[in-house]
Amino acid sequence: MKCLICGRETVTDLCRYHAEAKQKVRAAYPLWVKAYGNVEWNDFLDNVKRNPQTGQWAKEIAELLRG
């Protein structure tokens, strides 16, 4: 099986790097909600994707989750 994003060999749909990035994107969401008071999931993903500090794999995950 190949990673949905980068094509690396993997046993699930994401390689270990993108799986780690996905877990970090999910973990960041409640922190953003707390910081802004309220933020929609899709807005959060758009902002993560645009933010210059976001890592490349995390950006790719945000893109994938945004669909």
Place this chain on the structure above:
Amino acid sequence: MSSGYTLVICEKPDAARRVSDALSEGESRNEQVEGTTVFRFDRKGEEFVVCAAQGHLYGVSDPARERTVYPVFDVEWYSSDLVDENSTTAARRILTIRKLASGASKFVNACDFDVEGETIGYNLLKYACGGKEKIALRATFSTLTKEDLVKAFDDLKPQAGQGLGLAGRARHAIDFIWGVNLSRALSQSALGSGHRYRTISVGRVQGPTLGFLVEKEREIKTFVPVPYWKASGTFERDGVRLIAGYAKDRVETRESAEKIREECLRREAVAAAMRRFTVQVGPPVPFNIGDLQKEAYRAFGYPPSRTLQIAERLYLEALISYPRTGGQRLPPSINYRGIIQGLGRITEYSANAAELLKEELKPVQGAKSDAAHPAIHPTGEKPKRPLQAPESAVFDLVVRRFLAAFGPSARRELAEATLAVGEHEFKLAGGRTVFPGWMKYYGRYAGYKDIGVPAVSEGDRFRVVGVALDEKFEQRPLRYNQSSLLEKMEREGIGTKATRADIIATIVGRGYVSAESMEVTDLGLSVVETMAQYAPSIISTELTREIEDKLEAVEGGSGDQAELLRETLRSIVEQLAELRTNEETIGREIDSAVTASMTKSFELGKCPFCRTGNLRVIRSKATKKRFVGCSNYSSGCRASAPLPQKGTLRTAPKPCELCSWPIVYVMGGRRPWRLCVNPNCPGKRKP
């Protein structure tokens, strides 16, 4: 009295010339022996012949020397030209030393007094001189000045440095066995999956070092920033405005940040008493090689390997002491006063030197000591030729650090004031140097800036003019640069002061990281991930550090190098078995990473013509010459450009600002050459 002469073996030709000049009072005669220059002279009624190696003249290899075969546990020492194609003069120099040894009755090892120098000398005495390693005397010195060399030869020691030699030979054997087996296992795995041969190396120290880089890369690429706010207030009193930061550096939520603004605006701030206090800042400790490399990177941006090369040149010209030292201590035996008097004869340092010479000379000392060498220091000799800019920069840094070590502590006055608005506090902070002390000698490298703080008295009342809320995001971690990676290796206790810079250069050279940004490539990731999965000890810091500790015990005479070699073999055998079992899977993983990294290395960037294709380096089948072409050629894009035919190409991160074509660095000469590949770039037009 024996009839033969004393044969002196030095590590490099420049060192041999200095030794003969110092001992012969300039009366030595140059001779050619088997095409190599040697120096002959009489000293105190004895005849001396001084010859030189050129670094290592012997190297470790396996007798079969077949790069597809592993495991390899049987290693032997060979003339370097047989194991390293770049070593072109080894055979000739060995022949010279062999011939000279036949007429010698006494032997002196005058190579650099450290593990590598001892190994070079030991091997030459053992193999080229026919088993003279046990009877040879040792000359030990830390600078190539006449004074130090004469002292060393008046006090020759039997058997000094034997432990260093044994440890050095053990280190070479272990590193060879380790590197050759694992690298061949990986290279063969990739070859087995159909890719053409490419060396994929994993050295004993290289593995964990690459592991540090990959760990950081994962942190960076999976990083998700979290927002926070910074608040600052603008205050006014008697028409004077000042800005102060909120006492709490980071406000976690927008609601809290807005509450601060709400509760402060249109209110009055009251100043608490300004706190002024003086702190003493002691001088920085004398340089060991790691400190010098870090400081040269900070001050001039030189990679560690370059600083080491420059420092070695300065050492061979007797301008500074032996640079490959771990010591941060300056013993009185180096003659502080003599060195500073010498520096006083160099215009740039004369005023500083004169000032220091008025006082008692007592340098600050660092915590690390090196049994063989003091901290890096100038010798007090004046350069006999105009130094090139990088040499001059490193020399200046070494001199100023040395002078600074004798300076008194500096004093800085720090000031802090608090402006309170109800329960909220804003801070003003600054500082200035009130007594420069050692900073005067260290000059621009001291790096302390003065930041003024407006005078504020207790009870002063200010109008709050505004409160600014700045939305911020956490910063992703920084990649290692060559200097911080060297520091990490030092902290983790892997590698030696002599090898760390070379290991970093190898990691770059193998294409595991990009040279410009140190970003780990797919190949680097793949090598570490493969090792982590199938042979985790190879990239673990623990095993490498454990071996380093045992090698140090051998150096000190308390360890057994034969037992250490056996232990290392056992651990390699276990790892290799695991790699062999999974050869096919490993091969597939590495193969796809190699392909990805090769594709990337030939892609230069987006095509500015068609805007959808990529410009690539293509080699013409007809002329065999390389040029730039677009990946959309088959769809009609005719963007193309010539390229220099020599040198490695590396793509710059950003395209040309004038024409949007890619920029490449052409490596191969002394310095990389920056080139916009567009032959019609406006930047290339003559005015």
